[in-house]
Amino acid sequence: MTTHSTHFDSPVGRLLALAANDAIIALHILGGKHPPAPAEPWLDSPQLPVFLQLRQELTEYFAGQRRRFEIRLAPVGSDFQQAAWLALTRIPYGQTRSYGQQAAAIGRPAAVRAVAAAN
Incomplete structure (x- = not known):
């Protein structure tokens, strides 16, 4: 590749x-x-x-003119990283999430630091 x-x-x-x-x-x-x-x-x-x-x-x-991306993504990483990145795509426009909230969203509430590193 x-x-x-x-x-x-x-x-x-x-x-x-x-x-x-x-x-x-x-x-x-x-x-x-x-x-x-x-x-x-x-x-x-x-x-x-x-x-x-x-x-x-x-x-x-x-510029505030786009809320949804159309670009094709194919990130390379471990299953855990893939889950963390997928969770990022589910955060609605204009909202934020803490690493703890993101870790909980992927079913790994204790993995706050690992989520931070993945991001």
């Missing part, structure tokens, strides 16, 4: 997006303690259609 990458600025900071097979597999806010590192070289592909769509949808979202 070829992994494509691009970087761009957003209101929440500089983002790194990764894609494979026309789907977003990861989106990171850069500048944290543990920046993502490739297991294999990433192919810099800023004009890849999925990245153009991602930029457009995020621009609309941050």
Whole structure:
């Protein structure tokens, strides 16, 4: 599987997006303690259609013009991470959840730190 990458600025900071097979597999806010590192070289592909769509949808979202994303997602992670990420997609627009609430929503109320790490 070829992994494509691009970087761009957003209101929440500089983002790194990764894609494979026309789907977003990861989106990171850069500048944290543990920046993502490739297991294999990433192919810099800023004009890849999925990245153009991602930029457009995020621009609309941050401008208050989009409430639902249509971009195809295929995040790569453990079953636990997949459950945590799926729970994020079920939070209604304009609402927030604590890590504890998210952990409870996936049936793992004691896994607050693991949910935080997954996010």
